[in-house]
Amino acid sequence: MARQVTIGIDLGGTKVLGLAVDDEGVVLAELRVPTPGRPSPSASDGGVTDVGGPEPVIDVLAAVTRQLRDTVDTEVASVGVGAPGLVDNTGVLRFAPNLPRGSGLDIAAGLSERLGGLRTVVDNDATCATVAEWAFGAAVGVTDAVMVTLGTGIGGGIVAGGNVVRGASGFAGEIGHMVVDPTGPPCPCGKRGCWERFASGSGLGRLAREAARAGRLSEVVNLAGGDPESVRGEHVTVAATAGDPGALAVLGELGWWLALGLSNLALALDPAVMVYGGGLVGTVSLVHDKVHTAFDELLEGRPYRPEVRILAAQLGERAGAIGAALVARAGDRYRVDVA
């Protein structure tokens, strides 16, 4: 009997990563293409390039699926897509601030139509990554876990009592905009002091420029060409990796804010494991011990609780696509049974 293959696609703001995954979770083929419709300074229609068709994003998802199917030359059972933003229970991307023209896109219906009725499941990208880390990565074997994806912003996924938490509309896990400091820096969302203003990639840049202006980051400012305003998170990571105390101090600050949000979530959800992933995983790993120490200090009733394991994600940038395949394979957005 031929093995069954599922396609999992991680739809990001800049690139689309597709995988063909077999029943055992083995990746048989991989494909990455740019996300269409990215802002382009040269476009005359307000900064968005159009690659043809009314829904170029869905066209690209269909093309990626077809090409992966042709590559593995096997029957494909279903396709799963992890999308950035609020994905509702029917697979519509309701709100996608980081995907041009993404808001309102009916990905599930559009993609299925282009693929001759192939079963198509769409879920939030961070939820997909969580499912993958729960099935094959850092959170294997527990009934209660929280994953945070640290990129430009912060995404999240929750497993509670052996079930993936989707919420009433499918919007659970929007943890980056939990307010942790109401008088803090303004957030593009309109509020002040959202968690992702502190503990994400953009948060790191902000904390670093603050420290640079105060004269506490000479090494990092040199790396950035001499101007404190040019400092980015990447410069901090480079300097911290080389052992620069100023850069490590800024990372420690980010780590404290990360621990604060994690402890808030741990109070609400009592997970056995908390996983941090996303583009910032390597950077945060540099201050992993500080994060864990701060978390233990912040967690109310800590002496009466078993240790919460805080772990770096294991599946890297493939987590979202692997999880999308798992969600599609499980056949039910509301319950994913994994080994």
Added chain:
Amino acid sequence: MARQVTIGIDLGGTKVLGLAVDDEGVVLAELRVPTPGRPSPSASDGGVTDVGGPEPVIDVLAAVTRQLRDTVDTEVASVGVGAPGLVDNTGVLRFAPNLPRGSGLDIAAGLSERLGGLRTVVDNDATCATVAEWAFGAAVGVTDAVMVTLGTGIGGGIVAGGNVVRGASGFAGEIGHMVVDPTGPPCPCGKRGCWERFASGSGLGRLAREAARAGRLSEVVNLAGGDPESVRGEHVTVAATAGDPGALAVLGELGWWLALGLSNLALALDPAVMVYGGGLVGTVSLVHDKVHTAFDELLEGRPYRPEVRILAAQLGERAGAIGAALVARAGDRYRVDVA
């Protein structure tokens, strides 16, 4: 066939409320007694009165169960206890700052032993109240709900995807100590700016004294006998009920902080309904519309989401005991099937 009766007991810091509940959720008998071991200024042993026996709290729980059983004169299937603090999966109260000598008490084993092996289930009191409101109260019919109990502090319970969330150790829902302002007022837990420093009964008193010192609460200060330091939350409630603008402004402030924590939880969990209960429910109802307006302003992506219903609890002070009976009857702490 005789109907089956379950005993549900809400173990509070000052009183024990027991109910005999039948299969339909009808309350057949009610009993309330003081919690033993309350701090007493006249006691010579450091402020705690001892009513005899090494575990007077469990003795009282057993006596309440027996008396209710005798009153209804029917076979009792099981007894459920809602306890204030961290209750682990085996029914041990691990940490109970508001119950003298409560921490470490093995309530489930001790009570079952005193009752000839009767099946005994112990859970957190706010989780019990949540189960009751989900079964018979404000959150009937939804798969995703959050309840907050507003008393001296803030407790909480979570229903996600049709399941009660307990967490890895049974400690989920400790939401009162989520930090919402890291530079805020100190909390007895050792941190600063815990949510319950703002949106609970003690938070209301604190906000009111702050306003009184600033000369913004003359009506309320009069009610308190003229000294701003004597102002309590009750004074604010009385003045606000009479329409005093200063008192209503302080309640509005409490309402904003309540909305902030609720919106944080809504981002993580995407509930259809959020219920507020506990002793402060009447007070908060005075500014219900302000809470809802602030919540909508604070919820990221609000225009793309269906309305989250924010509702006052319906079962009053009996919610915890009714829920304890439901949890005991369901036979499994991890899944409670209710109509």
